[in-house]
Amino acid sequence: MATKAVSVLITGANRGLGLEMVKQLVEASRDVRKLFACCRDPDGPRAEALQTLAKKHPDVIAVVRLDATDLCSIKQCAQQVGSVVGTGGLNLLINNAAVAVRTTMQETTPEELQHMFSTNVMGPMNIIKEFLPHLRAAAKASGTPGMSSCKAAIVNISSILGSIEGAKESYATYPCFSYRVSKAALNMLTLCASEELKKDEILLSVLHPGWVRTDMGGEEGEIDATESVRGLLGVMASLTEKQNGGFLDWKGRSIPW
């Protein structure tokens, strides 16, 4: 069993790491009672694998439309989730959806940077704000002191490429300018939000999944999605207030900002 959370929401759940998280959570954990697997086009061909999985676990998985760049869809999704979880709230929100491109600063257009920010930064911010009532409800309903992912937590999936300290060493090999800038912003967003929300006992952490063989990571990735997600879910299950506002990798190792 990877996590003790009872209700979980994952964005970008139709492929890559998001889909693998849904798989492992539903197949390995009996404690996940409700899993909101969000994607931008639930009825389209890109969601077929997720829909097949959802059919196998109809009581647990709910496939819900959410486009991280569309505030209306985020609000509608939050309403749908609220009507299911009620006063029990949402225990764990995983902001996983993202886009990446491998261009340098000189190749980057304003439109590209804007697209990165809309998806990778404004998306998570809007999602956090819209789901906050459900996370607060979960923290209140838990009745236990402290912080954990089975009480009320937000995990933002970022990247080591968003580490400002690491950029000098890795930039020449992996430029990904706009992606790096957006993930560094996501990291700051998480840190600021963790300060704002600690009084509500809502935990926030940033996790780096490793270099993973997905559409984004490519075939040269160092690990597969199964290994990465096994690690990520283990780290999520172990989070306490000590890791609030922390930046960790899939093995639980601290990453410099």
Ligand SMILES: NC(=O)c1ccc[n+]([C@@H]2O[C@H](COP(=O)([O-])OP(=O)(O)OC[C@H]3O[C@@H](n4cnc5c(N)ncnc54)[C@H](OP(=O)(O)O)[C@@H]3O)[C@@H](O)[C@H]2O)c1
């Ligand atoms: N793979 C790696 O090596 C690696 C390394 C470091 C960090 N990460 C991070 O890990 C997370 C998952 O990456 P991945 O490797 O699984 O990527 P992926 O295979 O490219 O999958 C990305 C997911 O995000 C979704 N998405 C993109 N734009 C969206 C939007 N506007 N609204 C909703 N969903 C959207 C995609 O949905 P569609 O099918 O609709 O496009 C897809 O489900 C990301 O945050 C990424 O930055 C990955």
